[in-house]
Amino acid sequence: MTLATDDALWPMRPMARLAWRVGLGVAPALAACLRPFSPLRFGQTVIALRHDDVREVFLNDPTYAAPYAERLALITGGQPFLLGLQDGPEYRAALRALRGLLDLPRDAERVGRDAAAIVAAGLPASGPVDVVGLFRRATFDAVARWLGVPSADGPPDRLAVWGTRLFGFQFGGGPSVTDEQARPFAEAMRAHVAQAVAVRKAAGTAADDLLGRSLTLQAGGNPWFTDAAISTALLCLLVGGPPQPPMLAANALDQLLRRPDWLARAQKAACAGDEEELRGIVQEAMRFDPLAPALQRVAVRDGTLAVGTMRARAVPAGTQVLAAIASAMADGRRLVDPRRFDPLRPAADYLHFGHGLHECFGRELNSVLIHRLLMPLLQRPRLVRAAGASGRLAKRGVHAERLEIDLAL
Numbered sequence: 530m531t532l533a534t535d536d537a538l539w540p541m542r543p544m545a546r547l548a549w550r551v552g553l554g555v556a557p558a559l560a561a562c563l564r565p566f567s568p569l570r571f572g573q574t575v576i577a578l579r580h581d582d583v584r585e586v587f588l589n590d591p592t593y594a595a596p597y598a599e600r601l602a603l604i605t606g607g608q609p610f611l612l613g614l615q616d617g618p619e620y621r622a623a624l625r626a627l628r629g630l631l632d633l634p635r636d637a638e639r640v641g642r643d644a645a646a647i648v649a650a651g652l653p654a655s656g657p658v659d660v661v662g663l664f665r666r667a668t669f670d671a672v673a674r675w676l677g678v679p680s681a682d683g684p685p686d687r688l689a690v691w692g693t694r695l696f697g698f699q700f701g702g703g704p705s706v707t708d709e710q711a712r713p714f715a716e717a718m719r720a721h722v723a724q725a726v727a728v729r730k731a732a733g734t735a736a737d738d739l740l741g742r743s744l745t746l747q748a749g750g751n752p753w754f755t756d757a758a759i760s761t762a763l764l765c766l767l768v769g770g771p772p773q774p775p776m777l778a779a780n781a782l783d784q785l786l787r788r789p790d791w792l793a794r795a796q797k798a799a800c801a802g803d804e805e806e807l808r809g810i811v812q813e814a815m816r817f818d819p820l821a822p823a824l825q826r827v828a829v830r831d832g833t834l835a836v837g838t839m840r841a842r843a844v845p846a847g848t849q850v851l852a853a854i855a856s857a858m859a860d861g862r863r864l865v866d867p868r869r870f871d872p873l874r875p876a877a878d879y880l881h882f883g884h885g886l887h888e889c890f891g892r893e894l895n896s897v898l899i900h901r902l903l904m905p906l907l908q909r910p911r912l913v914r915a916a917g918a919s920g921r922l923a924k925r926g927v928h929a930e931r932l933e934i935d936l937a938l
């Protein structure tokens with residue numbers, strides 16, 4: 530099958546790009562003005578802006594369900610996966626089965642180490658490098674290896690292109706993508722993963738990756754691990770996971786470049802191998818530019834938000850609900866001095882990886898992977914933005930697309 534894989538992400542019209550840029554530019558100030566009145570209704574949409582309201586949305590899955598099932602079904606060919614399910618026995622069984630595959634913290638260490646090695650090998654001795662592209666290759670290669678999915682034939686980074694396109698289709702926040710545009714990528718990626726499962730099963734080789742561990746459980750009689758369930762899990766982990774760290778790591782780096790003192794602290798921590806300090810700095814940098822301003826939910830029955838307060842608002846069934854995590858992480862009612870850069874904030878201040886039922890499955894990986902992507906760059910003595918426009922973080926919708934950094938040994 531021939532797919533338009535020359536362009537890493539979906540194409541986007543200049544006017545749409547501009548509209549997103551302006552929207553994202555004004556969003557933090559607008560959110561700060563409107564936050565006292567949260568939750569707000571605009572037509573068929575309710576927006577939760579306060580930290581407490583956002584958590585309330587996430588903690589009420591029976592009312593505010595994740596709206597991902599339909600698009601996920603196009604990707605998986607109708608097979609269910611975590612993010613498309615509401616709480617219940619099917620969701621619980623899937624989560625138990627998949628978390629049972631993890632060998633933590635060893636897996637996180639392995640993925641972080643592999644990704645950092647790929648970044649280090651991809652850095653030029655001197656001159657400019659697009660870190661988003663490099664982080665994408667590193668993350669996809671390291672995560673796919675951990676999952677047990679080989680690279681796809683054809684152009685380099687093909688799997689990363691497929692996965693990133695499908696991530697954009699699934700979660701939005703950029704060019705609008707139709708089912709017809711997404712379908713060939715879904716079919717190609719699904720076929721690739723299914724073949725990887727079939728080949729490994731036929732070979733009968735043992736391997737310490739998620740595919741290998743799944744097949745061992747299958748052979749041991751665990752009924753959850755059918756071939757279809759294994760393929761779907763690997764596919765969805767590839768689509769839902771690795772597209773994100775490259776974008777968020779670039780956002781964090783951009784924020785550090787705006788704060789030379791903190792960039793210097795991060796460089797010092799990276800050179801000293803002080804990962805605890807570096808993790809805190811990177812997590813805090815991400816707070817000023819999270820991956821997405823909001824996560825989507827849909828009210829599947831009548832509900833009320835800000836229950837028990839003067840601000841209580843009815844949310845009729847069918848309402849689209851936006852849980853604005855970026856605004857929540859800037860809410861001075863819960864965070865001490867939210868405008869201050871403070872890497873020592875309590876973990877509860879952060880909502881980067883969601884909260885409640887659908888909280889990120891890859892959170893332990895992320896807590897190693899994101900700062901490890903940055904480490905090889907931060908260990909270089911000279912790290913500045915490339916000259917001109919290429920040295921500014923370019924976004925496609927909400928997502929980081931390109932950021933060139935100029936390096937020297």
Ligand code: HEM
Nearest residue numbers: 611612766770773774777824881882883887888889890891
């Ligand atoms: C920067 C990195 C990442 C970010 C910011 C991130 C963020 C998130 C968020 C916000 C959610 C919740 C979505 C919602 O409630 O609507 C989520 C769920 C999920 N994430 Fe991540 N994620 C990242 C990396 C990963 C990785 C590396 C993996 C796996 C390899 C992964 C797998 C998943 C899965 C499977 C879910 C669904 C969990 C469920 O429904 O129970 N994520 N992620």
